[in-house]
Amino acid sequence: MNALHLPGYRILDFKQNKYDYLYVIEPEEPPYVCIHCGSIDVKFTKHSVRYRDVVDIPSQGKRVLLRIKHRRYKCSACGETFYEPLNGIDTFAKVTKRLKEYIMEQAVKRSYEDIGDEVGLSSQTVKRYFDEVVMEIRNNTKIKAPRVLGIDEVYICKRARAVLMDIDKGIMIEMLESNTKAALKAFISSMEGYENIEAVTMDMCPAYKYVCKELIPNAKVIIDKFHVIAFANKALLKYFNAIKNKANTAETQELWGVRKILLTGKEKLTPDKIAKRDAIFKKYDELRIAYWLKEDLRDVYLAADSKEAFELFYLWEESVPKSMKHFVKIKNTLNRCKQEVINYFKFPDENLTNSFTESMNRVTKDYIRLGRNYSYETVRAKALLRQHIEAKPKIGELGFS
Numbered sequence: 001m002n003a004l005h006l007p008g009y010r011i012l013d014f015k016q017n018k019y020d021y022l023y024v025i026e027p028e029e030p031p032y033v034c035i036h037c038g039s040i041d042v043k044f045t046k047h048s049v050r051y052r053d054v055v056d057i058p059s060q061g062k063r064v065l066l067r068i069k070h071r072r073y074k075c076s077a078c079g080e081t082f083y084e085p086l087n088g089i090d091t092f093a094k095v096t097k098r099l100k101e102y103i104m105e106q107a108v109k110r111s112y113e114d115i116g117d118e119v120g121l122s123s124q125t126v127k128r129y130f131d132e133v134v135m136e137i138r139n140n141t142k143i144k145a146p147r148v149l150g151i152d153e154v155y156i157c158k159r160a161r162a163v164l165m166d167i168d169k170g171i172m173i174e175m176l177e178s179n180t181k182a183a184l185k186a187f188i189s190s191m192e193g194y195e196n197i198e199a200v201t202m203d204m205c206p207a208y209k210y211v212c213k214e215l216i217p218n219a220k221v222i223i224d225k226f227h228v229i230a231f232a233n234k235a236l237l238k239y240f241n242a243i244k245n246k247a248n249t250a251e252t253q254e255l256w257g258v259r260k261i262l263l264t265g266k267e268k269l270t271p272d273k274i275a276k277r278d279a280i281f282k283k284y285d286e287l288r289i290a291y292w293l294k295e296d297l298r299d300v301y302l303a304a305d306s307k308e309a310f311e312l313f314y315l316w317e318e319s320v321p322k323s324m325k326h327f328v329k330i331k332n333t334l335n336r337c338k339q340e341v342i343n344y345f346k347f348p349d350e351n352l353t354n355s356f357t358e359s360m361n362r363v364t365k366d367y368i369r370l371g372r373n374y375s376y377e378t379v380r381a382k383a384l385l386r387q388h389i390e391a392k393p394k395i396g397e398l399g400f401s
Contacts, residue, residue: 008087026069039077047072063120108386145191151202175380203227223340224354232294235326306345
């Protein structure tokens with residue numbers, strides 16, 4: 001193996017400067033088959049030579065340029081001429097195959113500009129190679145409907161985009177250009193075997209529910225429990241903020257000291273934190289009521305089965321005072337999709353949630369921050385490709401040979 005670790009070539013010359021390595025190379029062996037007539041073991045005479053520059057993966061912090069002595073041969077059988085094939089380089093390509101793979105791996109976590117600066121290509125060229133790989137993967141991938149479909153959305157360029165997930169496998173299936181009923185219906189119906197979807201986890205968006213009821217009536221629609229609990233936490237914070245906005249400086253500092261405690265599940269609180277929480281409750285009764293309404297709603301998800309969950313949910317609804325308008329709103333919203341909330345318990349021990357969808361949303365938001373001018377198409381491509389990149393194990397985990 002040569003210093004390039006690129007099999008099939010011999011190094012003729014090597015030069016370097018502050019930023020780059022230049023390797024002048026040529027194929028080690030002449031061709032054995034004519035690309036025109038397919039003749040094997042006939043005489044191929046050298047016809048001409050040209051030098052071809054190809055960019056390779058960076059090495060030791062420097063960009064790498066391969067100057068290939070590319071020979072043209074004449075076939076004695078058919079008389080046609082042809083350039084010898086180059087190992088690891090596509091016909092007419094200006095980069096090696098392994099550089100394309102490197103770009104693919106790096107582009108899911110770095111900006112095009114950063115990669116381009118490292119390898120010696122423009123950001124536009126890096127993006128083009130990245131898009132080619134994504135398109136190839138999508139064209140060669142048949143989208144099959146998952147057993148459990150997750151639907152959520154993320155905002156890109158100030159527009160909501162529906163994100164569809166395979167909950168069992170923990171992968172993103174697609175990110176749609178919009179979150180409209182028409183877009184969702186068109187995509188779901190395009191998936192192979194969509195009629196066999198058993199369950200769909202989602203937020204409380206009515207459009208998602210209606211599409212699923214129409215297309216896959218036998219699937220159980222599940223209102224994601226994390227969205228329900230987040231709904232309650234937001235209501236709690238509205239009471240918290242209303243009190244804080246009227247408080248003096250000392251009271252504000254005291255309130256900020258318990259904000260995180262109020263958003264934490266009661267079972268996770270230490271005795272010291274419980275004491276801080278209860279001290280605040282003695283001063284602000286409305287905050288106490290809001291906190292326990294939030295916690296009692298969380299307790300619905302501790303039910304052993306759907307029957308117990310339904311009973312707990314009914315008791316929670318009855319406990320909401322009319323004066324607590326933000327929780328009355330939650331009560332009315334959940335009442336309209338009560339069955340979808342309870343459906344969570346139709347799949348015991350599976351814990352079907354959109355938690356992975358939410359983590360995917362965080363990754364998507366990271367891409368948006370990474371490139372402020374990234375379009376929906378770019379963010380979508382990065383998110384889709386991310387799951388095709390094998391995560392590296394911890395250093396030393398695989399052992400050494």
